[in-house]
Amino acid sequence: MWFPVRCAACGATGASPCPACVRRFRPAPQLEAPPELDDLLALVAYDAAVRPFLTGAKYRDARAALAVLGRAVAPLLPHDVVAVTWAPTTDAHRRERGFDHAELLARTVAAAAGVDVPSPLLRRLPGPHQTGRTAERRRREPPAFAPAGAVPARVVVVDDVCTTGATLTAAASALRAAGAERVVGLVVGRTPRPGATARRAA
DSSP: OOOOOBOTTTOOBSOSSOHHHHTTOOBOOOOOOOTTOSEEEEEEEOSTTTHHHHHHHHHSOOTHHHHHHHHHHGGGSOTTOOEEEEOOOOHHHHHHHSSOHHHHHHHHHHHHHTOOOOOOOEEEOSOOOOTTOOHHHHHHSOOOEEEOSOOOSEEEEEEEEESSSHHHHHHHHHHHHTTOSEEEEEEEEEOOOTTOOOOOOO
8 A cells, every 4th residue: 555755844745854844944054074074064954843854764764754865965975985885873773773774865875976886884883872862972982883894095974964973983983994085974964053043945
């Protein structure tokens, strides 16, 4: 049986995110890249307008938004990209959800950009979950990654959101230790500085 797609934020039928919710998105804040990254490219500000689509994909299996947002992020992919990979989630989250949201997003980005299928260049090492932790604890106890294959000189690491930057920093550090010379992060949403305001996207 065919079930129509509903917007993860407002419930409207047709697309997720729907056009009305897209109009609430704000441009990504212009902030420095987290440590170990040469650059961080983001589509929109991670705020109340965007949050339902990314949390819905991870916690309520509302994956339709990842396809839409992944295609929207694809034009940001650097032209000199050699390999696209992702910051893998924990094994426990993969088993619980049945998929890795970052991998799904990376594959959507690569397909939309017409580049090679993403390579699993990283594996997540045992450690604490980031979900629900304070920014201070995320920075003090970041996730740990190790190389999962040969690492090329230029790598783009895809994730859904950058909040403290701890996950992307840890991923980039592992890639650099394995030989990467340039590492760029690519995310859907980036958290603005506390109290910051931004104009709404047109």
